[in-house]
Amino acid sequence: MARFRINILGCGSATPSLRHQPSSQVVDFRDNLMMIDCGEGTQLAMRRMKLKFSRLSHIFISHLHGDHVLGLPGLLSTLALHGKTGRVTIHTFPEGIEVLQKVVDFFCREPGYEIVFEPVSYDGGVVYEDDALTVTAFPLYHRVPCVGYIFREKAKPRHLIGDMVKFLEIPVSKLHGIKLGDDYVKPDGTVIPNDRITTPPDPSVSYAYCSDTLYDPRVAKAVEGVDIIYHEATYIDADMQKAHDRGHATASEAARVALAAGAHRLIIGHYSKSYENEDRHLAEAEAIFPNTILANEGLTVDLL
Amino acid sequence: MARFRINILGCGSATPSLRHQPSSQVVDFRDNLMMIDCGEGTQLAMRRMKLKFSRLSHIFISHLHGDHVLGLPGLLSTLALHGKTGRVTIHTFPEGIEVLQKVVDFFCREPGYEIVFEPVSYDGGVVYEDDALTVTAFPLYHRVPCVGYIFREKAKPRHLIGDMVKFLEIPVSKLHGIKLGDDYVKPDGTVIPNDRITTPPDPSVSYAYCSDTLYDPRVAKAVEGVDIIYHEATYIDADMQKAHDRGHATASEAARVALAAGAHRLIIGHYSKSYENEDRHLAEAEAIFPNTILANEGLTVDLL
Numbered sequence: 001m002a003r004f005r006i007n008i009l010g011c012g013s014a015t016p017s018l019r020h021q022p023s024s025q026v027v028d029f030r031d032n033l034m035m036i037d038c039g040e041g042t043q044l045a046m047r048r049m050k051l052k053f054s055r056l057s058h059i060f061i062s063h064l065h066g067d068h069v070l071g072l073p074g075l076l077s078t079l080a081l082h083g084k085t086g087r088v089t090i091h092t093f094p095e096g097i098e099v100l101q102k103v104v105d106f107f108c109r110e111p112g113y114e115i116v117f118e119p120v121s122y123d124g125g126v127v128y129e130d131d132a133l134t135v136t137a138f139p140l141y142h143r144v145p146c147v148g149y150i151f152r153e154k155a156k157p158r159h160l161i162g163d164m165v166k167f168l169e170i171p172v173s174k175l176h177g178i179k180l181g182d183d184y185v186k187p188d189g190t191v192i193p194n195d196r197i198t199t200p201p202d203p204s205v206s207y208a209y210c211s212d213t214l215y216d217p218r219v220a221k222a223v224e225g226v227d228i229i230y231h232e233a234t235y236i237d238a239d240m241q242k243a244h245d246r247g248h249a250t251a252s253e254a255a256r257v258a259l260a261a262g263a264h265r266l267i268i269g270h271y272s273k274s275y276e277n278e279d280r281h282l283a284e285a286e287a288i289f290p291n292t293i294l295a296n297e298g299l300t301v302d303l304l
Numbered sequence: 305m306a307r308f309r310i311n312i313l314g315c316g317s318a319t320p321s322l323r324h325q326p327s328s329q330v331v332d333f334r335d336n337l338m339m340i341d342c343g344e345g346t347q348l349a350m351r352r353m354k355l356k357f358s359r360l361s362h363i364f365i366s367h368l369h370g371d372h373v374l375g376l377p378g379l380l381s382t383l384a385l386h387g388k389t390g391r392v393t394i395h396t397f398p399e400g401i402e403v404l405q406k407v408v409d410f411f412c413r414e415p416g417y418e419i420v421f422e423p424v425s426y427d428g429g430v431v432y433e434d435d436a437l438t439v440t441a442f443p444l445y446h447r448v449p450c451v452g453y454i455f456r457e458k459a460k461p462r463h464l465i466g467d468m469v470k471f472l473e474i475p476v477s478k479l480h481g482i483k484l485g486d487d488y489v490k491p492d493g494t495v496i497p498n499d500r501i502t503t504p505p506d507p508s509v510s511y512a513y514c515s516d517t518l519y520d521p522r523v524a525k526a527v528e529g530v531d532i533i534y535h536e537a538t539y540i541d542a543d544m545q546k547a548h549d550r551g552h553a554t555a556s557e558a559a560r561v562a563l564a565a566g567a568h569r570l571i572i573g574h575y576s577k578s579y580e581n582e583d584r585h586l587a588e589a590e591a592i593f594p595n596t597i598l599a600n601e602g603l604t605v606d607l608l
Contacts, residue, residue, distance in 0.1 A: 014382075015347070015378075015381075015385055015386075016345075016347060016348045016351075017348075018348070018351055018352065040344060040345070040348075040375070041344070041348065043320060043344070044320045044321075044322070044344075044345065047320075047321065047322055048322065064410075065411075066377065066378060066411045066412075067381075069411070070377050070381065070411065071344070071378075073370065073374050074319075074320070074344035074370060074374040077319075077371075078319040081318055081319055099406055099407060099410045099411075102403055102406055102407075103403060103406075103407060106368070106403045107368075107373070107403075108370075
């Protein structure tokens, strides 16, 4: 079982090509599949990567350009034909809900599962939360309103030191609180500080998806402290003017965001079709942020 | 230059799979590309088959199930991004126009080409005509309204016998009429019968697309005399009940249609995903109509 894995389904820009598919990723958090963006061909990429339709629960859309959305009608229709049950929640801007709802009503008649649309604000905010994970949207800076998404594990419980628990004869009823950081007060009133009876929790990890956007320091600020950042790198520096004109970033700009944010690792993608390969993207990003990897269809990256 | 070629872009049923793509074909008639159906992934299949976006002029939709339509938004959006000019006419039922127009308005803003929707009647009729070709819709018998399409070359001019034209000193002004079958009347009033000065025209060929449909003798009647027939063969005979329940045909039923229609060749496709391969489909069809071939992604069949 994947505990927290990023699956890259598509990392090309604008249109499907023979080298890259339009944007889509699946965050697999403890077998709960949460998709980000859904370009045409995403459902087939799920099959290729053996990501189960039955486990898909949420779809977060960054913005309403076709290459990030137009795989949705086919995917939702296929889920219905595959006997999907339960619910799929689609998070997108209100104007997208209006048009997508019409398409869904027409092409996914009587699905055996519930299709729910949840509006996302241009300003971002928490869009999903459970016991262990929070998903937060934050503004990006593209030609049209656009948001990125941060998947952040919640703080985990501290580890009890078994020998100490036994030695101090701590009652079971106290253990939960101690794992969350309480000190232990013995029946005689003596206080045993928490760090004597526990060791620190496993680190909570986080992932940020930033596509499509201009280079902007506000993005680095929004993803500060995130462990792994995916940032669009549509162009190389030689085409920086083109990047800026079109609301996109270069690979070196993506690297600057990762550096400023203090990330552990950077994944770049959303490549323009105008390049034969992404060697230059990688070289230019690595020059600034060495721990950079190129996204590719089929790539998986484990956070845990 | 292809003179009259069928390109199979997708020939699977229901959903894209790792073996087959949803329905789409392109009829290339003298470099005018006319598409029939447009399942998800069709634009990528066009790239794979090197079919130029710039030459696409018409898209004929058989019915409004997602696996025949949902590649359309992405394709139209990509055409816009690729600087397509001119016009693309989409032929479909009125209720489809209503929903597709909304999607186009939202996702293909300000395309450099014209997107025109033309309503098709459930009863069929001529949907396209030029100097050399007629495209006619005709009813099929599926769970929802559905039509097939026949592409029929018009009668071609007869061939002049050069030596006779010279010997009789026939004026140039008369040649057009003679090619269309006129006799030649000499200045002295003598009538030279057409077949003395011409040889018969090249045969006019025709292609029919029949998907999705139950087996029905009315289909054979509608495509009588057509040279090459594509007929859906979703199932094999062992699953005939399933075929009938779902408004589909078996391979042997497709063969019976081709036989009754007097076709020269049958192409079968629209395979269910429940089979590992299509060996049984082919064997069962060939037993009734030997000149059967299996559709496959990338297959081209030349009529001329």
